[in-house]
Amino acid sequence: MNLLLLATANGYGLVVDNKAHKETFMGMGSLGGGIGAGVKDVRIIFVFYDPKVMKQFIEEGWQFGGQADAAAKYQNTGVSGEQAVKGSVSFTDGTVAAGSSTSIASGTDKNDATGVQAATRGGMEVYQFTESGVALQATISGTKYWKDSKLN
Numbered sequence: 001m002n003l004l005l006l007a008t009a010n011g012y013g014l015v016v017d018n019k020a021h022k023e024t025f026m027g028m029g030s031l032g033g034g035i036g037a038g039v040k041d042v043r044i045i046f047v048f049y050d051p052k053v054m055k056q057f058i059e060e061g062w063q064f065g066g067q068a069d070a071a072a073k074y075q076n077t078g079v080s081g082e083q084a085v086k087g088s089v090s091f092t093d094g095t096v097a098a099g100s101s102t103s104i105a106s107g108t109d110k111n112d113a114t115g116v117q118a119a120t121r122g123g124m125e126v127y128q129f130t131e132s133g134v135a136l137q138a139t140i141s142g143t144k145y146w147k148d149s150k151l152n
Contacts, residue, residue: 007032007139012148013044015058019051024058025151030143038135040071045127053123061145068138071130078130 009030016023048054057063072078 005033005035007034007137007141009141009143015046015054017054025148026058026061026145027148028061028143028145030141032139032141034137034139034141036135036137036139038071038133038137040133040135041131042133043129043131045129047125047127048123049125050123057124057145058147063143063145064141066138066140069130069135071133071135073130073134074132078132 007030009028011028013026013028014023015026046057048057
């Protein structure tokens with residue numbers, strides 16, 4: 001949710017290590033600022049190409065970045081577009097894995113959806129899909145991901 005200067009987010013998810021056949025349940029919280037207003041329900045998919053970056057994400061879970069987006073979506077009808085630049089930071093190793101993505105999607109139902117997605121490789125790719133909501137905003141935020149102690 002973003003309201004004029006304050007942007008917040010929270011959620012949960014699952015990291016799947018296909019090589020080790022291991023699942024790690026995660027929680028997430030984000031705080032930032034920017035201009036605009038909006039409330040969105042989003043789905044985010046991280047694709048890791050570097051095992052060190054995935055381990056860093058699970059163990060430390062800090063991500064910083066900026067994004068600008070516009071969305072007007074309800075159920076299967078609507079339009080969304082986003083430009084994002086994100087970086088995962090390891091305070092232990094002093095390393096950064098960064099990438100950027102651009103996405104545009106529209107449709108009137110599940111069978112009539114079009115989309116464009118482009119992302120750069122920096123050890124990982126991040127894909128964000130707007131499930132529903134309305135937003136017109138530009139934000140800078142920090143996000144913390146952590147292992148869910150109740151589910152792991």
